[in-house]
Each structure stands twice: as C-alpha cells, then as structure tokens.
Amino acid sequence: MVIDTKRCVGCNACTVACKMANNVPQDIFWTRALTDGGEMMDTPAGEFPDVSLRYITVSCQHCENPACAKVCPVGATYKDPETGVVRQDYDKCIGCRMCMSACPYTGVRSFNWEEPRYPMDFALGDADAPKHQKHVVEKCIFCYQRLARGETPACMDLCPARARHFGDLDDPDSEVSKLLKERSYEQLLPSEGTKPSVYYLV
Template identity: 50%
Template structure:
C-alpha cells in the first residue's frame, strides 16, 4: 500500500510559478485553468510582503492546489461518484465521464480555488494540442484539479512540478515508506498543513 504526498520548502520557493506553468503546458490546460498557483502568505496580493516597514517585512510563498486528502470531502458529497480516491496510492481524482459539473465538490472542499469548472466551450491558448499525450482529455462542463500527474506516476515517473522546480523546493513520494525522500525530509523539518481542523487529512506539507 502506498500513500503519496508532496512537500514544498517555503524557505526555497521563490513564487516563480514554474510549477503552475509547466503543469499547464504538460496537461494542455484550457484558458483560465490552473491546477496550482503560488500565493503570498498573509497577503491579499501576490508578491506583496507582510509586516512593518522597514525592519519587519517578510514574503513567503506557498502553492495552492488539491491537497489529496486522507478524508476528501469532495468524494463524500459527489452525487455521481466522479470524485474518488485511488485505493492503491491515495490520489484523489475526478472521472470526467461521470462528472456533471454540479459544483458539490467545490462547496464541500475547504481549500478555495483548487478546482475549476470547464466552460461549455473551453478555449485554448494554441490552436493545436500540446503536452503529455497520456494526460486526461478536457470535457466541457466538468470539474478539473491537480492529479499529482497521475499519468506520469503510473509510468514510474514523478509529478512534473517536482522535476522542473528551479529552486528544488518540492518533494514527492510515499508517506508510508520511512526511507522515501519525503518521509526523511518531514522527519528532519518542521512543517505546516492547511486547515487541519477541517478533518480532511491533507497530504501536502509546507516546510518551514
């Protein structure tokens, strides 16, 4: 049994959004769709520091995306069974053959902005398809979100954002394996998780 998780080092992350852009290209995402994005901690605006000028300013980034929870509220409320959690590795996915775009998962999920409902006629930045041919096709009026690059994982690869992060700020692996890279870094570092009081059991960690 495997339990995949991700960790982002907030001391190394520069908010460059390479993770978001590489994901967008690799999954041929429609316009106005992002599976993840960098957010400035504690600030309403991106790249605006918090604190008091001149000696107490800080600017820390974290990446907002699906948390691939142990107890995903989206799965519990989905009326068609489109939202589901894979038994073999804990990845939370959406079956777009079953999704009816009802937004029940959006209402139930405590993490804002991690899902996007595709329009009836999604448009694309280019007039030809790009990215990984293994990635899921985009269907109108269905919900989409981060998949941990499940098509790459099923081929023995890592999520693309892990491989392309220029700051080497991201870790991925089996949380149930004490010898995995992510397990070792979580043993050595302090970290935060988002909205743990909601009982979802998020599997994304933000290293301090």
C-alpha cells in the same frame, strides 16, 4: 507532496509546468503560488524594517479523508486506492459542483462552463493527459498519467529552487518521510479534518 517554503521563490514555474503537461485549458490553473502575508502578489507582510515574505503554492491537497469524494453523487470524484491520489472521472461527472462546495481549499477546483479553449490550436504536454470536457469539474491530479509511468508530477520536475518533493509517506526511507522527520511542517486547514497529503516545510 512536500513543499519547502524556505526554498520556494514564487516563480510559478510549477504553475506553468502543470498547465503545459496536462494541457490545462485557457484561463484555468490547477496550481498557483500565493503570497503569505501581503495583500497582493509579491508584497511582504509587516512594516519596514520588520517584514517577511513567504510563498505558499496551492493546489488540490489530495486529502486522506477527502470531503469532495464524500459528496459526489455519482462517484466521479474518488480516491485512488493504490496511490491515494484524489482523481476526477470526467465521463462520470454531471457538473453538479458539489465537490467544489465541499472542498475547504478555495480555488483549487475549476468548472468548464464552455468547451475548453487553448492558446494553441494543438494539444500541449503529455499525450496521455486526460482530455478536457465541457460541464465538468477539474483539478490537480498529481499528474496521474506520469505516476502510472513511474515518473514524478511535472510541477516537481520544473521547480528551479528544488522546493518540491514527491514520494511515498508509507515508506520510512523515502525522501518525503525523512524530510518530515527532520523539519517542522504545516498543513492547510488541519481543523477541517480532511488530512491533506501536501505538507509545507517551515
């Protein structure tokens, strides 16, 4: 995933698209738009007239070297060998939350303490989205059910600013590969050695 921070307007359409497509339980978000610089949402950094405002959308970074998968005692957190997506097997998860402790990216995982609750009395989104369970850890799965159908993640489809790009970094002709060759970029917490698969164009 390549996210253009110069195009992102912090509208949280990606947050809503993710929540709807995956029928994410109430009060849980797999992705969110954060303000870089200011202490509160939508507040600039600096002092007038020298101010700046930038948004960073944060979710699971789908690391090449995921710390979460290394500590999971039952293999419920694992990296899909075909796509590189870091996935969760809810049926295997024992709720120990070791993955949450090991992940250096604060707030990208959530734990269902109770039976999942929803704003509607019927399921929303993709019919083949994973079913949520009590006492398991959840996170962004790059809409794996959509990838299996040859589609792109919902967050990318709904982005009105077209700030999100998704593709195969192993393919030098893919859009994401070309963007990373043309533009400067950064990754979150590279010092952790997890090698995240989410890149932010600057």
